[in-house]
Amino acid sequence: GAGVSQSPSNKVTEKGKDVELRCDPISGHTALYWYRQSLGQGLEFLIYFQGNSAPDKSGLPSDRFSAERTGGSVSTLTIQRTQQEDSAVYLCASSVGMTGELFFGEGSRLTVL
Amino acid sequence: GENVEQHPSTLSVQEGDSAVIKCTYSDSASNYFPWYKQELGKRPQLIIDIRSNVGEKKDQRIAVTLNKTAKHFSLHITETQPEDSAVYFCAADSSASKIIFGSGTRLSIRP
Numbered sequence: 001g002a003g004v005s006q007s008p009s010n011k012v013t014e015k016g017k018d019v020e021l022r023c024d025p026i027s028g029h030t031a032l033y034w035y036r037q038s039l040g041q042g043l044e045f046l047i048y049f050q051g052n053s054a055p056d057k058s059g060l061p062s063d064r065f066s067a068e069r070t071g072g073s074v075s076t077l078t079i080q081r082t083q084q085e086d087s088a089v090y091l092c093a094s095s096v097g098m099t100g101e102l103f104f105g106e107g108s109r110l111t112v113l
Numbered sequence: 114g115e116n117v118e119q120h121p122s123t124l125s126v127q128e129g130d131s132a133v134i135k136c137t138y139s140d141s142a143s144n145y146f147p148w149y150k151q152e153l154g155k156r157p158q159l160i161i162d163i164r165s166n167v168g169e170k171k172d173q174r175i176a177v178t179l180n181k182t183a184k185h186f187s188l189h190i191t192e193t194q195p196e197d198s199a200v201y202f203c204a205a206d207s208s209a210s211k212i213i214f215g216s217g218t219r220l221s222i223r224p
Contacts, residue, residue, distance in 0.1 A: 033211070033212065035214070041216070041217075042202065042214055042215065042216040042217045043157065043202060043217075045211065045213055045214070048209075048210075050210065056209055056211050091156065091157075098206075098210040099145040099206045099212070100145075101147070101159045101162070102157075102159065104156040104157050105156065106156055
């Protein structure tokens, strides 16, 4: 596709359930990021993948959060045992190399009831 | 790790006036400083960036300045227009190459 694609665009779940959010980056982009944006707030770094290197997981808020990137392309962010404070928009971005323009997806809006 | 501070959190200026947003960073190894604009309900988009070998960069009504010694950089928007209303984020790369964002500035242009 022409841009970064994220799914689902909206997800409503019950507290305690697991959710998976998917990101399909721009073809050929080696860097992939996940950020979290709570209502009216900034872009909180979660995790960063660069090529075949080990991911930088330093932003994951708890061990309930995990992410993987298969074949250097599609990435899945998994949140286990969701809590109400996990409600936010989860944004994925990709870039050609280590430092360069980030292209963001539309985001996945997660609501935990 | 890298920490990026951004001020002010909100800014209201009269149409036609200038707006300035300031950021500081902590990682002296940072070399790349982009600025993103996020309009209401939309995704962030890059508007301008600067690398550490340059002190200033300009693109039409937008300019960025960088002071590596003081570890701060600024966004200047001149002749502001209604379409400049948005949230602006500064960012910096860390020594680990990841991009860390400031907390954002909500800019409002008064007609």
